[in-house]
Amino acid sequence: MNFMNEKQRDPRLNEILYPLYDEKQCFSKEGLLAYLMSDENAPVFLDRLDIYQDMDQPLSHYYINSSHNTYLSGRQFGGKSTAEMYRQTLLAGCRCVELDCWDGTKGEDEEPIITHGKAMCTDILFKEAIIAIRDCAFVTSDYPVILSFENHCCKKQQYKLAKYCDEIFGDLLLKEPILDHPLLPGEPLPPPSKLLRKILIKNKRLNPEVEKQELELFLQGQLELVDDEDAKEDASQTAPAIKDPKNNSCTSLTTPVSQPSIEEDKPLTAEERAFLYYQYKGATTHVHPYLSSLVNYCQPIKFQGFDVAEEKNIHHNMSSFSETNGLGYLKTQAIDFVNYNKRQMSRIYPKGARVDSSNYMPQVFWNAGCQMVSLNFQTPDLPMQLNQGKFEYNGNCGYLLKPDFMRRFDKTFDPFAESPVDGVIAAQVAVSVIAGQFLSDKKVGTYVEVDMYGLPTDTIRKEFRTRMVPGNGLNPQYNEEPFLFRKVVLPDLAVLRFGVYDENGKMLGQRILPLDGLQAGFRHISLRTEGNFPMSLPMLFCNIELKIYIPDGLGDLMDALSDPRAFLSAQEKREQQMKAMGIEASDINTKDLKGGKVGVASKPGIPSVGSIGGASSSKKEEVKPKFDPINLETLRSQKNFLKATKKQQKELEGMRKRHMKERLQIQKYQCTSIEKAAKGKKEVVDDPTIKGVVSEQMRQWSEMMEKHRKEEWAMLKEHLKSQEEILKKLMEAEQEAQIKKLEAKHELEIKDMKAQQAKLSVETAKEVGQDKTLRNKADKDRRLKEKNENNTRRFIEERRMKALSHGKEKEKLRKVHEAQLSELMKDIKMRHSFPPETQMLHSASFHAFHRVFRKK
Numbered sequence: 001m002n003f004m005n006e007k008q009r010d011p012r013l014n015e016i017l018y019p020l021y022d023e024k025q026c027f028s029k030e031g032l033l034a035y036l037m038s039d040e041n042a043p044v045f046l047d048r049l050d051i052y053q054d055m056d057q058p059l060s061h062y063y064i065n066s067s068h069n070t071y072l073s074g075r076q077f078g079g080k081s082t083a084e085m086y087r088q089t090l091l092a093g094c095r096c097v098e099l100d101c102w103d104g105t106k107g108e109d110e111e112p113i114i115t116h117g118k119a120m121c122t123d124i125l126f127k128e129a130i131i132a133i134r135d136c137a138f139v140t141s142d143y144p145v146i147l148s149f150e151n152h153c154c155k156k157q158q159y160k161l162a163k164y165c166d167e168i169f170g171d172l173l174l175k176e177p178i179l180d181h182p183l184l185p186g187e188p189l190p191p192p193s194k195l196l197r198k199i200l201i202k203n204k205r206l207n208p209e210v211e212k213q214e215l216e217l218f219l220q221g222q223l224e225l226v227d228d229e230d231a232k233e234d235a236s237q238t239a240p241a242i243k244d245p246k247n248n249s250c251t252s253l254t255t256p257v258s259q260p261s262i263e264e265d266k267p268l269t270a271e272e273r274a275f276l277y278y279q280y281k282g283a284t285t286h287v288h289p290y291l292s293s294l295v296n297y298c299q300p301i302k303f304q305g306f307d308v309a310e311e312k313n314i315h316h317n318m319s320s321f322s323e324t325n326g327l328g329y330l331k332t333q334a335i336d337f338v339n340y341n342k343r344q345m346s347r348i349y350p351k352g353a354r355v356d357s358s359n360y361m362p363q364v365f366w367n368a369g370c371q372m373v374s375l376n377f378q379t380p381d382l383p384m385q386l387n388q389g390k391f392e393y394n395g396n397c398g399y400l401l402k403p404d405f406m407r408r409f410d411k412t413f414d415p416f417a418e419s420p421v422d423g424v425i426a427a428q429v430a431v432s433v434i435a436g437q438f439l440s441d442k443k444v445g446t447y448v449e450v451d452m453y454g455l456p457t458d459t460i461r462k463e464f465r466t467r468m469v470p471g472n473g474l475n476p477q478y479n480e481e482p483f484l485f486r487k488v489v490l491p492d493l494a495v496l497r498f499g500v501y502d503e504n505g506k507m508l509g510q511r512i513l514p515l516d517g518l519q520a521g522f523r524h525i526s527l528r529t530e531g532n533f534p535m536s537l538p539m540l541f542c543n544i545e546l547k548i549y550i551p552d553g554l555g556d557l558m559d560a561l562s563d564p565r566a567f568l569s570a571q572e573k574r575e576q577q578m579k580a581m582g583i584e585a586s587d588i589n590t591k592d593l594k595g596g597k598v599g600v601a602s603k604p605g606i607p608s609v610g611s612i613g614g615a616s617s618s619k620k621e622e623v624k625p626k627f628d629p630i631n632l633e634t635l636r637s638q639k640n641f642l643k644a645t646k647k648q649q650k651e652l653e654g655m656r657k658r659h660m661k662e663r664l665q666i667q668k669y670q671c672t673s674i675e676k677a678a679k680g681k682k683e684v685v686d687d688p689t690i691k692g693v694v695s696e697q698m699r700q701w702s703e704m705m706e707k708h709r710k711e712e713w714a715m716l717k718e719h720l721k722s723q724e725e726i727l728k729k730l731m732e733a734e735q736e737a738q739i740k741k742l743e744a745k746h747e748l749e750i751k752d753m754k755a756q757q758a759k760l761s762v763e764t765a766k767e768v769g770q771d772k773t774l775r776n777k778a779d780k781d782r783r784l785k786e787k788n789e790n791n792t793r794r795f796i797e798e799r800r801m802k803a804l805s806h807g808k809e810k811e812k813l814r815k816v817h818e819a820q821l822s823e824l825m826k827d828i829k830m831r832h833s834f835p836p837e838t839q840m841l842h843s844a845s846f847h848a849f850h851r852v853f854r855k856k
Contacts, residue, residue: 001026008041008521010546036524043525043544044393048517051395055143059189059297060315060345061407063366064146065391065398066096068349068374069357071114071124076376077355078120083132089377090136092532093391095398096146096347096372097133101126103157112157126161130168137172137199141397144174144195146298146372148347149203151284151291155225158288165201165294174198177296185313189297189345192399202298202318204287214289223289298345306336309344318345322352323360330368334415341369342407349374359383363453366390367415367493369406380531382497386453388532389512390495403492418457418789420489426549427491427515430482431542433466434522436500438537440473445503448540450483454494454515460485463778468503484773487549487786491515498525498540509538520546551790627738627813630820635730644726648719655715659708666704670697724828731824735817742813746806753802757795764791 004021027035035041067089071081086097104111104125115123137145153161165173174195177183181190206214217223296316303309303319321329326348329337340346348365350358357376361383365373375387394400405411405421413421420426433448440446447468451461464483469476488494494515500508509527527538628634635641674697677690768774768784 003032007543010520012546012548036522041521041523043513043519043523043542044517045519048393049395051397053394053399053401055193055399055401056191057401057407058191058315059195060341060343060371061402062192062371063373063390063400063402064096064345064371065094065387066146066148066347066372066374067094067377068098069100069116069376070094070097071099071129072116072121072357072376073378074357075355076116076121076352076357079116079122079357081115081122081124083124083128085378086129086132087136090133090145091140092377092388093140093396093398094377095141095143096148096374098148098150098374099126099129100150100152101157101161102152103154110157110160112153112160117152127164127168130164133199134168134172138197141395141399142196143192143397143399144198144200146200146202148298148372148374149201151203151287153284155286155288158291159225162288162291162294165199169199172197172199173294174200174296175294181297183296183316187315188343189315200296200298201291201294202300203291203295204285204301205295205299206287206289206292211289211292215293218289225288306333306340309340313343315343318347320347320349322350323348324351326365326370330364330415334368335412337368337370338406338413338415339409341371342409345371347372347374350376361453362387363459363493363495364415364456367455369402369415380529385510385512385528385530385532386495386497389497389528390514392512392532393514393517403490416456417489419793420549424490424492427488428547428549429485429488429496429515429518430545430547431464431485431496432482432544433478433480433498433540433542435475435477435479435541437475437524437539437541439476439500439508439527440502440538442473442502443471444473445470446473446476446508447501447503448478449497449499449501451497451499452485452488452494453497454488455490458485458488458490458494460782463776470503473502473508481773481775482543482545486783488515498527498542500527500538500540509535511540518544518546520544627741627816630731630734630738630817631823635727635734635824638730641723641726641730644722645719648722652712652715652719655712659712662704662708666701670701673697720828727824727828728821731821735820738813738817739810742809746809749806750799750802753798757791757798761788761791764788 001021001023004026009018009020039046069076070085070089071083072079073082073085074080089097099114100116101112102115102117102123104113104123112126113123114126114129115121133145133147147165149161151158151161166175178190178194180194181187205211214223298318299316301317301319303321309317309319326346337346348362348370350360354360354376357379359375359379359381362373362375363386373387375384377384391398391400401407403424405413405423411422429452431450433450436446436448445468448466449462450464453459453461466478466480469478492515496513496515496518498511498513500510502508507530510530511525511527512532513525522541522543525540525542527535527540529535636645674690674693677693678687681687681690764787765784768780768787771780771783774780774783
């Protein structure tokens with residue numbers, strides 16, 4: 001029971017939906033051995049071998065198992081053509097086959113043939129190939145078959161192509177578009193589920209209006225079938241083909257065309273020399289209206305650019321790319337290529353230099369969402385093994401649904417991404433090769449290679465290999481340390497490949513297992529031949545560990561999140577220990593604690609949320625900057641202000657002394673005048689003359705006091721204005737000093753942070769260099785790259801957060817400074833009112849004069 005729950009069970013499964021095994025579900029030792037060898041313990045989920053995917057998406061959302069030059073059973077030049085290849089490829093699950101159609105022998109029959117551009121290959125009758133396709137099209141799968149025509153026939157024989165397809169296929173041929181999916185711009189392609197047991201023709205099509213007009217004339221017997229040699233074209237042709245006026249041949253023996261697979265220094269064989277001068281001639285664009293009318297959802301057009309295709313938005317238009325052109329578009333416009341494949345279909349075919357029918361690696365084009373990645377099915381090489389292993393899923397129906405982010409228009413996917421894709425959880429895979437059974441009936445040494453193919457960052461090949469077990473092909477025991485694929489960015493596109501070889505490098509068996517659906521635990525992996533045919537006895541016994549990839553620094557946090565009960569139990573244990581010491585649970589308060597999360601932070605090594613991803617998480621808590629408040633009182637106490645106000649006070653006192661002297665003089669003069677006027681008179685108060693003198697003196701006094709008041713007020717205003725300017729300058733200087741102090745603090749923090757980051761980078765390189773679990777330099781380089789990528793993301797995030805923090809501090813200080821300046825201006829404005837000391841001076845002087853007058 002423990003073995004089933006701890007070893008065989010995928011740790012990513014939900015325990016509610018997939019409960020743990022109990023004793024009733026488990027078995028004895030003999031039962032365990034039987035279970036390990038049974039189909040119940042298959043390396044992949046058995047439901048993935050049935051049709052389990054959604055088949056109601058548009059055709060462009062699927063990978064389609066596709067063949068190139070299907071009719072060839074051998075080499076591309078001088079090879080043999082046979083209708084049997086159509087039967088074999090269709091029975092193997094292929095859903096797109098290619099037919100290179102040429103005019104047959106001139107004579108009464110003039111039957112169209114299928115051959116490789118008259119490149120010294122044998123030919124077969126087109127009719128023979130069509131019959132083979134009809135007989136085997138829907139034996140393995142009921143989903144639609146696409147016939148990719150490369151049409152070099154004259155219009156007369158094109159009519160025969162169309163007639164044979166119509167007569168031989170009958171109702172199997174999709175002659176008209178489905179009502180729900182018209183051939184209009186913006187209309188998505190129909191899903192495979194609506195095209196069950198239907199055959200689609202991929203051939204150039206005439207303009208709909210021209211097709212309709214010519215078809216009517218043809219049915220009336222009035223269409224003149226004339227072929228124009230100038231209509232031949234080839235989008236991938238690098239040099240113009242030289243016409244041979246004598247026949248419709250595709251060869252020219254005048255100007256050699258360089259081929260990258262042929263070395264100039266070596267002597268050429270007759271076959272290589274012939275191929276050197278071989279030139280490909282593109283298919284005709286003059287299409288018979290009858291054949292054109294049979295084309296619907298697969299209308300090939302010359303590729304004019306991703307922007308043009310997006311602007312036209314015609315989903316039933318598709319284009320073909322040679323592997324070299326396809327790689328060029330991937331190198332320069334990868335994301336555009338992915339977006340194109342969300343809407344329209346693309347077909348990739350091998351470059352012409354592959355004379356030996358070798359294949360290119362299809363994975364790089366699957367990564368871009370290309371639907372028809374066409375391979376030479378007659379060559380059971382590694383690319384073909386990957387193709388067959390991949391399409392074994394989903395009932396071997398020939399259609400595989402692309403991942404969600406490669407179908408949705410609101411998602412952007414870069415097929416060369418090195419970081420996890422949005423919404424996709426990266427995986428970690430470890431494979432232990434334990435032993436092999438019945439690998440060879442000979443006494444030879446054997447070893448096993450384990451590779452992974454996927455995104456470029458996920459692809460690891462020729463690195464993980466077991467030791468050689470000598471002289472034992474029957475039951476070798478490898479007992480290797482796990483081969484660790486530490487970070488698989490996109491598991492949906494990745495596949496594992498197991499290759500078993502003898503001591504001479506000969507392959508004894510292989511198996512391709514897509515990661516999507518791979519089962520964890522101890523599994524027996526039955527092997528396949530090079531051609532992907534099952535082998536009855538040979539198998540490998542392996543242990544596969546599947547985990548969610550966790551970036552460095554988050555392991556303990558993930559443990560806490562995935563198993564919070566473990567941390568709760570740790571608290572309970574501590575509580576029991578304290579209780580044994582006489583401490584009651586009611587005395588323990590955990591609610592008002594600060595500085596961490598209760599439970600999670602109680603375990604050593606778990607970073608707090610704020611420190612996750614930080615290179616300097618162990619650094620002391622930052623001290624918030626504190627600045628003394630700047631207000632009127634603090635500014636008035638400064639030396640510069642005190643010096644200026646002292647000078648102003650002296651000026652004011654000087655003016656007041658002058659005014660006082662003037663007032664005393666006029667008081668003395670006025671008193672003398674009244675004394676003279678009152679001399680000798682008994683009734684002074686009621687004397688009209690004296691009253692007149694007093695009135696005149698009061699008027700003069702008032703005018704003098706008003707003049708003094710205005711002079712003093714003008715001086716005070718001038719002083720206030722000067723003080724305002726001084727205070728503002730002092731405040732600006734103080735604020736600028738505070739900003740400089742804050743910036744200096746920020747620079748120091750950034751310098752310390754960069755130093756910590758540089759130190760971590762050095763420590764990371766040292767740690768990887770000393771890690772003995774890393775087997776070789778490539779593994780160390782990959783691990784160092786991964787850690788550096790993680791560090792870079794963490795460093796960037798640290799710097800971003802630090803910049804945000806600094807920005808907030810600056811903004812907060814700026815608002816404080818604005819408030820301080822506003823308060824200063826408010827205080828200054830209040831002091832612009834009439835000075836009270838001037839009012840007091842006026843009143844005191846006036847009353848003093850009357851006291852003197854009464855006394856006199």
